[in-house]
Amino acid sequence: MTQQAANDVASIAAAIIVEDGRVLLVRRKVKEGQLSWQFPAGEVEPGESDTDAAVRETLEEVGLTVRPVERLGERVHPSTGRTMVYIACRVTDGTARVVDDDELAEVEWCDRATLVDHVPYPFYGPVQEYLDARLVV
Incomplete structure (x- = not known):
């Protein structure tokens, strides 16, 4: 269980949700560094x-009830400096939609091509491996 990063700043937990060969991304209203599209987190x-x-x-963000299936790992994010x-x-219930309209502009289920368009830099290795095994072209 990761509760606090070494610098006593709370860690960020990101949900990697793949359904029907597509991964769920959210677009934040305010970018975090270079990040605009990201996982619900x-x-x-x-x-x-x-x-x-x-x-x-x-x-809270997208209205989906989910069940954790695997902890893919953690790292200090190279753009934000936060422990991720x-x-x-x-997904166990619900339809993805913007619920937290203070923070989110939109949600999208992305295939491999759309994912690369929205996030043109490499993902953390274990996350990339997980997506490579599950996303449609």
Whole structure:
């Protein structure tokens, strides 16, 4: 369970959600560095596990109920400097839509080509491997 990064700033839990060969991305209203399109994600709250944070943030941001299936790993994000924890999740209920309209501009299920268009830089290795095995061309 990752609750706080070494510098006492909360970690960010990201939900990697693939359904029917497409991955769910959200576009933030305000960019975080170079990041505009990204996975549903948010801070791990005190006493919360990283998997619980990924599930909670997904519901709060895009209205999907998800179940964590695999912890893909963690790293310090090279653009934001924040500790990121990546959780593969499966949809159990709901339809993806903008729920948190203060933070999000849109949501999109992306195939491989659209993903590269929205996020033109490499993903963290274990996340890329997970996506490579599951996305349609």
